[in-house]
Amino acid sequence: MKTLRQYLDDTPCEEPLKDLIELIAYQSIPIRDAFIDNQTYAGTENTYGEEQAALDKWADSHLISVLGKSGFVKAIASEEQADIVKFPDAFGDYAVVMDPLDGSSLIQVNLAVGTIIGIFRGGEALQKGEDLAVAMYMLYGPMTVLTITTGNGVNTFALNSEGLFVLLKENIQMPEGKLFGSGGIRNEWLSAHQDFITLCEQKGGKLRYSGSFVADFHQILTYGGVYCYPAAQGKPEGKLRLVFEANPIGFIAKQAGGAISDGKQDLLTVVPEKPDHRTPIYVGSKSIIESAESCMKGC
Ligand code: FDP
Numbered sequence: 001m002k003t004l005r006q007y008l009d010d011t012p013c014e015e016p017l018k019d020l021i022e023l024i025a026y027q028s029i030p031i032r033d034a035f036i037d038n039q040t041y042a043g044t045e046n047t048y049g050e051e052q053a054a055l056d057k058w059a060d061s062h063l064i065s066v067l068g069k070s071g072f073v074k075a076i077a078s079e080e081q082a083d084i085v086k087f088p089d090a091f092g093d094y095a096v097v098m099d100p101l102d103g104s105s106l107i108q109v110n111l112a113v114g115t116i117i118g119i120f121r122g123g124e125a126l127q128k129g130e131d132l133a134v135a136m137y138m139l140y141g142p143m144t145v146l147t148i149t150t151g152n153g154v155n156t157f158a159l160n161s162e163g164l165f166v167l168l169k170e171n172i173q174m175p176e177g178k179l180f181g182s183g184g185i186r187n188e189w190l191s192a193h194q195d196f197i198t199l200c201e202q203k204g205g206k207l208r209y210s211g212s213f214v215a216d217f218h219q220i221l222t223y224g225g226v227y228c229y230p231a232a233q234g235k236p237e238g239k240l241r242l243v244f245e246a247n248p249i250g251f252i253a254k255q256a257g258g259a260i261s262d263g264k265q266d267l268l269t270v271v272p273e274k275p276d277h278r279t280p281i282y283v284g285s286k287s288i289i290e291s292a293e294s295c296m297k298g299c
Contacts (some may be wrong), residue, residue, distance in 0.1 A: 004146065004165035009142030011150050015132075017119070018090055020072040022132060024096075024117055025157075025165055027066060027145050027218045028138040031101075034058050035140070039108055046068060047082035047276060053075075053107050055082055059100035069094060069222075073171050074123030077246040077275045084125050084275060098130065101138075101245040103212025112141035114214030117249035126275065129268035135255075137214050137248065145219065147172075149255040155166040174258040177224020181209030182218050183239060188232040192263075192299035196292050200226065213240065217249050217283060221256055226284035226292065231263070238262075238280035243272050246281050259289040263296030 003243070004025060008018040038054035046052050053241060060080035067073045068085075068143055072092035079099040105111035119134040120127050136148035136214040144159040145168060154172040157165035180200040189197075205225065210216050216227045229240045240246060246267050250260030258285040260267045282292040 001166040003167075006155070007155060008150075009166060011152060013150050015073055017121075017133065018283055020070070020094060020119065020147070021136070021150075023066065023070055023154055024063070024138070025138065025148075026163075027063060028115065028140070028144050028146070028159065029163060030062060031055075032144055033060050033136075034142050035107065042156075048079075051100065052080065053104035054183060055107050055293070056101045056104050063098060063115075065101050077125035077230050077243055081275075093121065093123045093259040095120045095123050095127075097243050097248065099214075099241075100206075101211045102130050102214045102245065103210070106210065106215075107123075110210060111210055112139055112215035112218075113212050114139040115220075116214055116245055116248050118244075118251065126243065126272045128244075128271055129185070129250050129260075132247060132251045133228040135248035135251035137218075137252075139159050139214055139218050140146070141218075142216065147252060148223070149252050149256070154256045163266070170257050172221060172287055174221050174253065175224035176287055177220070178203060178205040179208045179220060179225030180205045180221050180288075181207060181225075183209070183211075183229035184235075188234070190231055190233065190299055192296050193228075193230040196228075196295035199291060199295065200288070213249070217253070221253070221258075222233060222285045224288075226282060226288040228282045228292065229280065231280040237278040238292050240278065240281050241269060242267065242277040242279045243245075243275055246279055246283070247272075251282055253283050257286065258284055259286045261289050261293055263299075265297055 042052045042054045075095040099116040146157045156169040158168040
């Protein structure tokens with residue numbers, strides 16, 4: 001079976017980028033090993049005022065330490081850091097954007113959570129999503145899987161018993177499926193979003209929402225449909241972040257034939273204003289995202 005390295009060797013990626021991708025992908029092993037000792041909350045809040053899980057903090061400091069020492073990376077924008085972490089002496093010129101542990105509320109209940117990563121060339125972390133060189137996530141479910149694009153299609157690898165990522169699914173295309181899941185509190189949804197969810201139901205859609213963006217997206221990538229975390233009354237920016245969550249996942253969605261939108265525009269074309277730029281998110285099969293945009297138009 002083709003290993004991650006063999007796959008990377010077939011891409012036009014430059015050698016340091018291949019090394020950086022492998023380095024990050026295999027951090028899934030120590031991160032997964034850290035679950036057992038980091039089950040609860042850390043007693044601290046991140047820059048967004050959200051309670052940090054111990055594993056959020058562990059994965060964040062682990063990845064920053066490994067990437068800092070590697071010399072490949074000039075800058076890291078992490079969901080768990082208020083400011084961009086800089087490595088001016090790095091020999092490499094990549095910038096990494098990351099959500100070290102997405103879906104933290106599910107750690108204690110042993111549902112799937114993941115690590116979301118984007119890599120830019122040029123050492124600058126606040127770039128448009130469409131300019132990503134690489135988008136990937138490691139999903140810690142019954143298997144540990146890596147879904148990755150380097151801009152030439154989407155592939156998923158599974159970590160085998162020898163600790164190697166081997167190809168599981170090649171050239172993934174997202175079907176026009178009917179799953180839908182929406183975050184937020186129904187009573188606080190805008191009426192246009194309510195209309196969109198009603199439309200999904202009228203079209204025979206089936207509700208699927210776990211509370212882990214990366215896991216819910218993995219399901220949408222496989223079966224088709226839509227994941228959304230909308231704007232709400234008093235929260236026009238929604239909950240999720242453009243830089244660490246929407247852009248890497250949206251880049252993968254687009255490479256698989258899907259789309260990502262804030263309800264009005266392709267999120268991959270938006271220049272981030274700051275690391276913690278939040279945005280409403282609709283990501284999934286192309287025609288459902290078009291329906292979301294028609295419902296949200298003018299609201
Ligand atoms: P979490 O804060 O637990 O890391 O953006 C973070 C996120 O989870 C997403 O992974 C998830 O889809 C969403 O928030 C869950 O929010 P709700 O608890 O409001 O549903």
